Amino acid sequence: MTTLSATALFAVTSRGLEEICAREMARFGLTVGEIAYRRVHAQASGELRPQHLRPLLALSTADDLFLEVSRWSGISHTRAALETLRELAEQLALRPALAVCTQLRPIDRRPLFSVTANFVGRRNYSSEDIKTALAVGIEASTGWVYTPDDREAGLNVRLFIEHENALVGVRLAATPLHRRSYKEEQRPGSLKPPVAAALLEMLALQVGERLLDPCCGAGTILAEAARRGASAQGGDIDAEAVAASRSNTENAGVSVPIELWDARSLPLADGSVDCIACNLPWDRQVAIDGDEAEFYAQLCAEMERVLVPGGRVALLTSKPELLTFEGLVCQEQVEISLFGQRPLITLYGSKGDC
Numbered sequence: 001m002t003t004l005s006a007t008a009l010f011a012v013t014s015r016g017l018e019e020i021c022a023r024e025m026a027r028f029g030l031t032v033g034e035i036a037y038r039r040v041h042a043q044a045s046g047e048l049r050p051q052h053l054r055p056l057l058a059l060s061t062a063d064d065l066f067l068e069v070s071r072w073s074g075i076s077h078t079r080a081a082l083e084t085l086r087e088l089a090e091q092l093a094l095r096p097a098l099a100v101c102t103q104l105r106p107i108d109r110r111p112l113f114s115v116t117a118n119f120v121g122r123r124n125y126s127s128e129d130i131k132t133a134l135a136v137g138i139e140a141s142t143g144w145v146y147t148p149d150d151r152e153a154g155l156n157v158r159l160f161i162e163h164e165n166a167l168v169g170v171r172l173a174a175t176p177l178h179r180r181s182y183k184e185e186q187r188p189g190s191l192k193p194p195v196a197a198a199l200l201e202m203l204a205l206q207v208g209e210r211l212l213d214p215c216c217g218a219g220t221i222l223a224e225a226a227r228r229g230a231s232a233q234g235g236d237i238d239a240e241a242v243a244a245s246r247s248n249t250e251n252a253g254v255s256v257p258i259e260l261w262d263a264r265s266l267p268l269a270d271g272s273v274d275c276i277a278c279n280l281p282w283d284r285q286v287a288i289d290g291d292e293a294e295f296y297a298q299l300c301a302e303m304e305r306v307l308v309p310g311g312r313v314a315l316l317t318s319k320p321e322l323l324t325f326e327g328l329v330c331q332e333q334v335e336i337s338l339f340g341q342r343p344l345i346t347l348y349g350s351k352g353d354c
């Protein structure tokens with residue numbers, strides 16, 4: 001067993017967003033190391049003090065962030081692994097991680113803890129079996145009490161098993177980072193906030209820039225953009241979506257003008273926005289009115305009209321082949337997993353080549 005320093009962290013993100021999450025982590029001052037499937041490892045330089053830790057909780061493209069506690073090897077797929085896991089859990093040095101988390105929120109010295117377990121590949125045991133093995137080992141060595149209900153836990157221990165290797169972390173925040181308290185209203189096809197944030201990260205959205213989401217749904221992109229300090233505005237053709245996005249952005253404590261409109265004919269002046277980010281309607285989640293190719297062509301022409309010369313556009317769709325711009329070119333494209341599909345986020349600007 002290798003016990004690692006409390007300054008080693010790892011983020012968990014959506015498939016396809018690893019590089020974008022790594023970019024954001026570097027922007028937050030972390031030194032990015034290994035980038036694995038749905039995971040980004042990093043080091044925080046120096047001691048982890050509250051003033052260095054607290055900003056990390058604003059990492060927007062990560063589903064969650066963990067202090068790396070240990071790496072184990074030799075975890076077989078047979079049920080004998082459960083006893084190995086219990087023994088390894090008994091040797092875990094969790095107190096340094098508890099001390100780090102206590103800098104961010106009040107936690108009992110003998111906290112209630114939860115365990116989350118994920119594994120890749122077939123095994124003769126379930127994630128519930130893994131949780132029990134870890135819970136028993138940790139309870140025996142620390143005297144802390146296990147709870148199956150993560151909502152009442154002061155500390156969450158997370159285990160990932162891939163092949164014969166396991167990674168153990170302790171969640172830095174009280175709740176997973178992807179959970180945003182502002183997002184009370186949902187709409188069909190509504191984005192997970194870290195995916196919305198990834199569009200903005202790809203745009204390299206700056207404080208004060210004017211950002212438009214012309215088909216805003218429940219307003220996730222708008223809320224994320226305004227929280228980053230952009231001057232966001234948006235709209236939707238559906239009155240219920242407009243109400244939902246107004247409510248969510250209000251919950252987020254940001255002021256965002258949101259209108260009922262048809263994005264094919266926007267009530268906006270030529271060259272009036274710096275950036276556009278949009279999760280376009282596509283047939284799987286949100287039906288398109290009329291012919292799909294024509295709808296996309298009209299939408300692209302309108303987006304290009306309202307964009308300033310030199311502006312940037314980040315669009316998420318499973319139909320990027322239908323996106324046609326006169327003066328904008330593809331700068332970057334990433335495929336992600338979403339709603340059981342593999343849509344792409346495409347970044348357009350005035351120069352570049354995908």
Ligand SMILES: C[S@@+](CC[C@H](N)C(=O)[O-])C[C@H]1O[C@@H](n2cnc3c(N)ncnc32)[C@H](O)[C@@H]1O
Pocket residue numbers: 187188189190191192196214215216217218219220221235236237238241261262263264278279280281282285286287288289
């Ligand atoms: C995939 S959803 C957007 C979800 C949003 N990003 C979120 O996180 O909630 C697509 C949205 O496009 C809207 N829409 C469809 N056709 C439109 C049009 N012609 N003009 C404006 N909005 C439209 C739909 O009503 C739907 O809310």
